[in-house]
Amino acid sequence: MKNSATYLTVFMILVMCGCTALSQQKGSPTPPVEGNKPQNSNSVSEPRTADEFANILAVPGAEATFKERQELRDLLGWGDSCNFDAQKKADGEAGRVWGMFAGSKNYVIQVFCDTTGAYSANYLAYLFDTDAKESELLTFEYFELDKSGKYQRKTTTKPVGMEIDPKGQTITLSDRYYGASQCGWEATYRIVDRRAELIGMRAEWKCDPGTDIDRWPKLDLTSIRKKAKS
Numbered sequence: 001m002k003n004s005a006t007y008l009t010v011f012m013i014l015v016m017c018g019c020t021a022l023s024q025q026k027g028s029p030t031p032p033v034e035g036n037k038p039q040n041s042n043s044v045s046e047p048r049t050a051d052e053f054a055n056i057l058a059v060p061g062a063e064a065t066f067k068e069r070q071e072l073r074d075l076l077g078w079g080d081s082c083n084f085d086a087q088k089k090a091d092g093e094a095g096r097v098w099g100m101f102a103g104s105k106n107y108v109i110q111v112f113c114d115t116t117g118a119y120s121a122n123y124l125a126y127l128f129d130t131d132a133k134e135s136e137l138l139t140f141e142y143f144e145l146d147k148s149g150k151y152q153r154k155t156t157t158k159p160v161g162m163e164i165d166p167k168g169q170t171i172t173l174s175d176r177y178y179g180a181s182q183c184g185w186e187a188t189y190r191i192v193d194r195r196a197e198l199i200g201m202r203a204e205w206k207c208d209p210g211t212d213i214d215r216w217p218k219l220d221l222t223s224i225r226k227k228a229k230s
Contacts, residue, residue, distance in 0.1 A: 081124065102164050103191050124157065125196075142154055142173065182213075187200070
């Protein structure tokens with residue numbers, strides 16, 4: 001669902017955030033869970049340009065305080081989707097919400113939701129298009145191998161192991177299985193027409209003995225898409 005009304009307000013909250021290092025958690029499989037869609041709000045004045053915000057957010061990973069997180073939660077309408085919001089934290093504590101550009105006009109808001117295992121966590125991801133002045137919750141496509149050896153196409157609005165690369169203008173999801181993370185999958189996305197387009201994926205499905213992630217083979221997405229079950 002698109003929402004142009006809350007655009008500037010959300011940006012101004014993020015602009016006031018202190019800049020800290022972006023922390024990521026990765027790990028075991030996480031089932032797809034649908035998040036809430038952004039809610040409508042009153043219209044506001046014109047937002048700043050992408051270049052202006054890029055200068056303000058010069059340090060990748062500007063992190064919101066817990067109080068600012070709650071303001072963003074009301075504006076974007078994710079409700080009770082994230083267990084982190086139920087924690088009792090002081091207003092000034094880290095809110096685990098980051099803003100980063102993934103392209104000249106694509107500003108991605110990354111919202112930590114839940115720790116799902118010893119080394120795993122999932123998120124919500126909202127896209128703000130600085131040209132269209134619209135926001136929406138991103139959906140991510142990926143593929144997994146089932147027990148019969150056939151690929152299944154899946155989608156989620158709660159991506160696991162999420163990282164944003166502002167230089168490469170990509171988003172990476174990583175679902176690493178079991179303790180040593182010697183198996184699992186890693187998927188790469190680029191923002192195209194205000195959606196997360198899967199452009200590459202690699203995986204190691206055999207966990208015993210498994211393989212270091214740098215050696216996981218690339219998947220032939222064209223072939224997999226033709227054969228995969230939804």
